[in-house]
Amino acid sequence: MSVVKKPENKESQFRDKLATVDSKGKRIWVYPKKPKGRYTNYRTWLSYVYFLILFGLPFIKLNGEPLVLLNIPERNFIIFGMHFGPQDFYLFAIGMLILLVFIILFTVVYGRLFCGWICPQTVFLELMFRRIEYAIEGDHNEQRKLSVAPWDTNKIIKKVSKHIIFFVLSVIIANTFLAYIIGIDEVKKIITEPLSQHFGGFAAMLIFSAVFYYVFASLREQVCITICPYGRLQGVMLDDKSLVVAYDFVRGEPRGKIKKSMAKPAPLAATSVKTTAANADVSQDYFDSMKEQVLGDCIDCSLCVQVCPTGIDIRNGTQLECVNCTACMDACDEVMDKIERPRGLIRLDSIEGITQGKRHIFNARTIGYSVVLFVLIGIEVLLFALRSDVDVLFLRAGGLLNQRNEDGTISNLYNYQLDNKTSKDLHIEFKLLDPAVGTFEFVGNVQPEVAKNSHGKGTVFIKIPEEKLESGKNKIVIGVYSDGELITKVKTTFFGPIK
Numbered sequence: 001m002s003v004v005k006k007p008e009n010k011e012s013q014f015r016d017k018l019a020t021v022d023s024k025g026k027r028i029w030v031y032p033k034k035p036k037g038r039y040t041n042y043r044t045w046l047s048y049v050y051f052l053i054l055f056g057l058p059f060i061k062l063n064g065e066p067l068v069l070l071n072i073p074e075r076n077f078i079i080f081g082m083h084f085g086p087q088d089f090y091l092f093a094i095g096m097l098i099l100l101v102f103i104i105l106f107t108v109v110y111g112r113l114f115c116g117w118i119c120p121q122t123v124f125l126e127l128m129f130r131r132i133e134y135a136i137e138g139d140h141n142e143q144r145k146l147s148v149a150p151w152d153t154n155k156i157i158k159k160v161s162k163h164i165i166f167f168v169l170s171v172i173i174a175n176t177f178l179a180y181i182i183g184i185d186e187v188k189k190i191i192t193e194p195l196s197q198h199f200g201g202f203a204a205m206l207i208f209s210a211v212f213y214y215v216f217a218s219l220r221e222q223v224c225i226t227i228c229p230y231g232r233l234q235g236v237m238l239d240d241k242s243l244v245v246a247y248d249f250v251r252g253e254p255r256g257k258i259k260k261s262m263a264k265p266a267p268l269a270a271t272s273v274k275t276t277a278a279n280a281d282v283s284q285d286y287f288d289s290m291k292e293q294v295l296g297d298c299i300d301c302s303l304c305v306q307v308c309p310t311g312i313d314i315r316n317g318t319q320l321e322c323v324n325c326t327a328c329m330d331a332c333d334e335v336m337d338k339i340e341r342p343r344g345l346i347r348l349d350s351i352e353g354i355t356q357g358k359r360h361i362f363n364a365r366t367i368g369y370s371v372v373l374f375v376l377i378g379i380e381v382l383l384f385a386l387r388s389d390v391d392v393l394f395l396r397a398g399g400l401l402n403q404r405n406e407d408g409t410i411s412n413l414y415n416y417q418l419d420n421k422t423s424k425d426l427h428i429e430f431k432l433l434d435p436a437v438g439t440f441e442f443v444g445n446v447q448p449e450v451a452k453n454s455h456g457k458g459t460v461f462i463k464i465p466e467e468k469l470e471s472g473k474n475k476i477v478i479g480v481y482s483d484g485e486l487i488t489k490v491k492t493t494f495f496g497p498i499k
Contacts, residue, residue, distance in 0.1 A: 019311035019321065020221065029147070030221055031140040032130075033306040037330025043117060047127040054120075055172075058179035058187075063423040065453070066183050073181075076453065083421040083453045087391055091383060098376045103230070105369040107237040111244035111318075113348075115231065116325035121215070121223050124173070126309060126325065129166060129216045136162045140306065166217045167209070174208035221310045225321050235320055240351040241363055245324045247315040247346050248354050252298035255315075258339065297341045304328035304346060314346060324348075390426065390450075391419040392480050394492040397459070402495045409463040411441075412494050418448060418456040425451050426482045430460070433489065434477040438464040462494065469496030 020028050060067040062081040069078040077084040077092075084091065106114060116122055136158050137143045149155050179187045182201065190201040215223060224231050238244065298315070305313045307328055310321040314328045332346040353359045397413040405411055420426050428448040432438035442448070443459040450456035464476070474494045480487045 030311040031143045032309045033140045034134050035307045035327035039326040039330050058184045065423045094380050101373045111242050112324045115323035170213035171209045173212050246349050252296040255298040255300040256295045258295050303331040307331045388488040389422045390487045392490045393417045411461045411463045418450045420450040423452050429481040431479045433479045435468040471499040
């Protein structure tokens with residue numbers, strides 16, 4: 001059995017300061033070591049798919065329209081070829097609730113895994129901008145040396161070239177996000193046509209570019225630590241059953257420098273010491289001192305701290321700064337391979353899994369959130385199924401009741417509005433369904449037509465034979481047709497003569 005004295009200052013170092021702020025409140029710049037390992041490879045391949053979708057989606061069109069468009073200023077939204085307008089806001093509201101509940105459920109089960117693997121902030125920073133930084137300035141130690149080095153030719157070339165590339169990438173990202181808002185065709189016009197014709201769009205592109213450049217070149221991990229509301233709220237969503245990137249303190253403590261041939265994991269070694277002490281009838285004080293001195297699997301190499309993009313020590317427990325990027329897991333697994341210990345000293349696990357060796361993902365909280373999520377999804381699916389491609393509204397003209405005509409019919413004047421949510425122009429025809437007789441006479445002889453993804457309106461007289469009407473208010477049903485096909489039905493009120 002090998003022993004080592006436990007460092008005396010470990011307790012005083014436990015979470016008594018922020019990793020990115022010094023005692024005077026000044027920011028400490030984080031220089032993370034370049035990660036490598038299987039989880040880093042997984043994230044790298046996932047980032048390729050991520051970038052392909054993100055940068056390629058604005059160029060994909062369906063029936064001449066963008067596949068995805070989120071035009072907030074003009075309140076025009078297209079999602080996978082389906083048009084949504086202000087009248088469909090209820091669908092977005094329920095969709096946002098579904099997303100919120102899903103994020104809560106995902107966090108309760110898997111912790112902050114979204115932040116490290118899917119969040120655009122982390123993906124762009126760690127898998128794009130940070131890689132460029134490593135390629136130009138070197139790994140973390142070289143970056144530190146370059147930062148404090150005098151401004152010679154080498155430093156100027158590296159720093160200037162890095163920031164030029166950063167800004168160019170920021171412009172590309174800004175134009176991509178702008179394409180999701182106004183469409184790729186409008187972005188092309190801003191780039192190719194004279195500035196005077198698109199000054200507003202050009203200004204928006206510059207603002208977006210400046211914001212992205214500032215975030216990825218300077219602000220960096222502070223977005224996750226101090227700005228992102230999801231990161232601030234994760235503490236109230238996690239419990240002992242949530243899967244997080246966690247350090248196995250049962251197996252790893254106490255820490256110390258060991259060699260391949262030295263002690264087994266701490267729990268086994270501690271059990272062995274206790275058994276030996278009991279058989280030898282030695283004092284409890286001797287047993288306690290020996291138990292504290294038996295080494296765990298953590299050799300205190302601090303590589304998990306060096307690779308952390310937010311500068312924390314994962315061995316201090318779950319912290320809001322942790323984005324679950326799994327870089328510390330790769331670093332620790334590499335060390336475990338070298339000292340011939342099992343991988344997973346730092347792994348995706350729950351506190352319950354570490355202390356009790358079991359996981360209970362499905363509990364009252366996860367079941368409750370799951371039920372709410374499935375109910376909301378069911379409501380959204382039902383509303384989508386009932387949603388029509390064309391919304392039609394008939395409103396009686398104010399100040400007019402009815403008019404008796406020479407042909408024995410009674411007429412009412414209506415204003416109608418059409419919302420075409422499809423990607424094609426529509427020629428609309430109205431027919432009375434209840435009662436089944438009656439005619440439409442359009443003011444100005446203007447037939448109802450509405451272009452794709454646009455609105456139309458007009459005025460029309462509806463004429464119904466008097467014998468088909470009751471005294472006063474009558475409920476009528478109007479069928480809305482396009483190319484002979486019934487699109488939707490509209491109910492309105494028709495005033496007949498008082499009998």
